Amino acid sequence: MILFVMGVCGSGKSTIGQSLAKELKYPFFDGDDFHPQANIDKMSKGQPLNDDDRQGWLQALNQKAKEVKEGVFACSALKESYRQILFEGIPWGQLVYLNGSFELIDTRMKARKDHFMPPGLLTSQFQTLEEPEYGLNISIDQEPEKIVEEIMENLSPGNQEFGLIGLGVMGKSLARNLAGKGFKLALYNRFVKNSEEQVAEKFIEEFDELNDCKGFEDLGAFVNSLSTPRKIFLMVNAGKVTDLVIEELKPLLDKGDIIIDGGNSHFADTQRRMEDLKANGLHFIGTGVSGGEEGALKGPSIMPGGDKEAYQKIAPYLEAIAARDAQGNGCCTYIGKGGSGHFVKMIHNGIEYAEMQLLAEVYALLRYVNGLSPEQISDELQSWETNGLSSYLLEITHKLLLKKEGEAYLVDLILDKAGNKGTGSWTTISMAELGIPATMISSALFARYISSFKQKRERYQKQFDLSTTKQSQVSTNDLRNAYQLARLVNHQQGFELINEASKQYQWELNLPELARIWTNGCIIRSELMEELIGRLKSGTDFLLTLEKEELAIKLEALKAITIAGIQTGVSLPTHLSAMDYLNTQLFDYPTANIIQAQRDFFGAHTYKRVDDPEGPSHHTVWE
Numbered sequence: 001m002i003l004f005v006m007g008v009c010g011s012g013k014s015t016i017g018q019s020l021a022k023e024l025k026y027p028f029f030d031g032d033d034f035h036p037q038a039n040i041d042k043m044s045k046g047q048p049l050n051d052d053d054r055q056g057w058l059q060a061l062n063q064k065a066k067e068v069k070e071g072v073f074a075c076s077a078l079k080e081s082y083r084q085i086l087f088e089g090i091p092w093g094q095l096v097y098l099n100g101s102f103e104l105i106d107t108r109m110k111a112r113k114d115h116f117m118p119p120g121l122l123t124s125q126f127q128t129l130e131e132p133e134y135g136l137n138i139s140i141d142q143e144p145e146k147i148v149e150e151i152m153e154n155l156s157p158g159n160q161e162f163g164l165i166g167l168g169v170m171g172k173s174l175a176r177n178l179a180g181k182g183f184k185l186a187l188y189n190r191f192v193k194n195s196e197e198q199v200a201e202k203f204i205e206e207f208d209e210l211n212d213c214k215g216f217e218d219l220g221a222f223v224n225s226l227s228t229p230r231k232i233f234l235m236v237n238a239g240k241v242t243d244l245v246i247e248e249l250k251p252l253l254d255k256g257d258i259i260i261d262g263g264n265s266h267f268a269d270t271q272r273r274m275e276d277l278k279a280n281g282l283h284f285i286g287t288g289v290s291g292g293e294e295g296a297l298k299g300p301s302i303m304p305g306g307d308k309e310a311y312q313k314i315a316p317y318l319e320a321i322a323a324r325d326a327q328g329n330g331c332c333t334y335i336g337k338g339g340s341g342h343f344v345k346m347i348h349n350g351i352e353y354a355e356m357q358l359l360a361e362v363y364a365l366l367r368y369v370n371g372l373s374p375e376q377i378s379d380e381l382q383s384w385e386t387n388g389l390s391s392y393l394l395e396i397t398h399k400l401l402l403k404k405e406g407e408a409y410l411v412d413l414i415l416d417k418a419g420n421k422g423t424g425s426w427t428t429i430s431m432a433e434l435g436i437p438a439t440m441i442s443s444a445l446f447a448r449y450i451s452s453f454k455q456k457r458e459r460y461q462k463q464f465d466l467s468t469t470k471q472s473q474v475s476t477n478d479l480r481n482a483y484q485l486a487r488l489v490n491h492q493q494g495f496e497l498i499n500e501a502s503k504q505y506q507w508e509l510n511l512p513e514l515a516r517i518w519t520n521g522c523i524i525r526s527e528l529m530e531e532l533i534g535r536l537k538s539g540t541d542f543l544l545t546l547e548k549e550e551l552a553i554k555l556e557a558l559k560a561i562t563i564a565g566i567q568t569g570v571s572l573p574t575h576l577s578a579m580d581y582l583n584t585q586l587f588d589y590p591t592a593n594i595i596q597a598q599r600d601f602f603g604a605h606t607y608k609r610v611d612d613p614e615g616p617s618h619h620t621v622w623e
């Protein structure tokens with residue numbers, strides 16, 4: 001923060017400025033030290049300074065203020081035009097006017113013998129003075145301690161109500177969404193010479209709705225532009241970058257300020273950051289944000305977790321920009337304590353991985369077994385939307401299949417290597433830690449990893465050049481039924497994982513409410529998600545809600561589909577994973593007894609008996 005303490009000569013600018021600097025832990029700069037010798041000589045001879053004399057002096061002070069970014073400056077700044085020079089390029093600077101009567105100051109001046117300005121000049125100072133109509137107007141007719149106290153109490157923080165750091169894909173959309181709802185934003189993007197310069201300023205110029213926003217590439221200035229408690233939303237890369245930005249922010253913030261991390265951070269990082277910041281008196285909210293670039297702009301699904309009291313302070317902003325559910329309520333809800341917001345976002349992405357992979361497999365069968373063109377597949381998938389299967393991912397998939405570059409379908413020009421940014425692998429690690437088999441998510445993750453070994457796959461294919469069994473066309477009816485059942489398994493597994501985390505981490509998550517905020521705005525929004533709100537009220541066993549006949553038909557379809565994949569060599573990891581999971585759940589063909597016997601054989605790990613499952617453990621000498 002830059003503070004200019006102004007007033008006529010003898011009003012106490014230096015004394016008060018120094019005390020304020022001490023309080024604020026800022027450097028102090030006395031305007032008198034910036035006068036050129038010519039000005040000092042003039043004043044010593046009792047000659048008043050004119051505007052020309054002051055021009056260079058005020059510019060020097062302004063330059064210094066820009067340089068230091070934080071400091072208290074004592075400077076008479078008697079005219080508005082002088083103050084404009086001082087504040088040029090420092091809109092977040094603050095003004096304190098020390099106001100005293102001629103008589104009071106005259107008496108004080110006469111008592112000061114060592115000052116270079118003769119008391120007789122006070123009259124001209126008062127003649128020049130244009131009292132400011134902004135900033136703090138403080139009466140000096142009180143003890144210096146009281147003056148400092150009053151200033152400290154009334155020092156107004158900046159006027160921007162919500163800050164956003166990181167103007168990448170998501171940050172820009174969120175900023176436009178927030179500004180469109182009437183919030184006054186401070187926007188910050190880092191400065192990188194020759195590549196990232198004035199990003200925020202240029203972005204603000206691009207869109208009318210950003211008129212009331214202020215752009216920064218100086219973090220101190222950004223922070224000072226915000227009203228307190230500051231609310232700062234981070235939309236930067238997860239991991240090291242998030243830590244880096246938080247470390248830069250920390251010394252600039254005051255107790256009670258709130259940092260909100262909207263990136264895809266790992267929930268354990270969120271908990272660590274929360275505890276660290278709490279020790280500094282700062283609040284930290286880790287929030288999942290889903291919806292991609294368009295969702296962030298038009299209404300994302302938002303999953304905030306952390307300190308509930310801090311959440312209440314940011315709720316109006318998040319709830320205003322969130323998507324609406326079918327009843328018109330915001331797709332944003334307080335998730336729970338600690339890193340729970342980021343945990344549920346992570347599982348959201350895990351479910352997303354499996355949903356995406358399922359659709360890729362449907363495409364594979366229709367393309368490579370049934371021989372349909374991307375356009376025909378698009379038509380087929382579009383027709384599924386009327387059968388209770390509509391979802392955002394189904395919609396974008398039938399749309400993207402139509403995209404062409406010249407004569408070619410764009411999908412045929414995209415390399416067969418899937419990327420990922422980590423949330424799928426963290427979900428897989430989490431399921432292992434929690435002991436919950438969300439097998440479809442891990443299958444989808446490993447399908448992406450396998451795809452990345454493209455050259456190896458090509459080597460094998462070239463070397464062996466195997467012809468696959470020709471299979472008669474896959475029934476699209478079977479395909480749709482299989483897809484529907486597999487999706488149910490995926491959602492069941494995902495919610496079981498969330499349920500277990502809720503128990504083990506004592507988060508008390510509200511699963512139906514979670515499904516509600518996932519009905520719109522997010523990537524996994526779907527008709528199924530709408531249905532799950534009700535089903536989750538009686539638990540996560542979604543399979544139990546199926547009629548026996550319906551399950552049997554869908555199971556047969558899934559069997560037919562997975563057999564087709566095996567026979568033709570078309571890889572179907574998520575469909576197979578769903579099939580296998582259902583086999584283990586629906587049929588009783590024990591195998592774990594063999595595992596237990598093996599464990600006991602080689603390691604005396606013991607086993608339980610069928611005739612006494614809750615009884616003592618047994619060990620057998622096997623040979």
Ligand SMILES: NC(=O)C1=CN([C@@H]2O[C@H](COP(=O)(O)OP(=O)(O)OC[C@H]3O[C@@H](n4cnc5c(N)ncnc54)[C@H](OP(=O)(O)O)[C@@H]3O)[C@@H](O)[C@H]2O)C=CC1
Pocket residue numbers: 165166167168169170171189190191192196235236237238241244245262263264265289290291292293421
């Ligand atoms: N894209 C998506 O669909 C979604 C993304 N997310 C998550 O949101 C976050 C942002 O994603 P997205 O907007 O796509 O990413 P982008 O890469 O588009 O933007 C990243 C932002 O972080 C800034 N940044 C990078 N390094 C630094 C640094 N060292 N110091 C300060 N700022 C830095 C970038 O600044 P600069 O421009 O100068 O490089 C940029 O503003 C990520 O955590 C992502 O996982 C969440 C939901 C959906």
Ligand SMILES: O=C(CO)[C@H](O)[C@H](O)COP(=O)(O)O
Pocket residue numbers: 264289290291292349352419420421422423424523
């Ligand atoms: O969070 C998201 C959507 O919900 C992001 O788009 C995320 O990047 C997707 O994950 P990945 O990049 O690993 O596919």
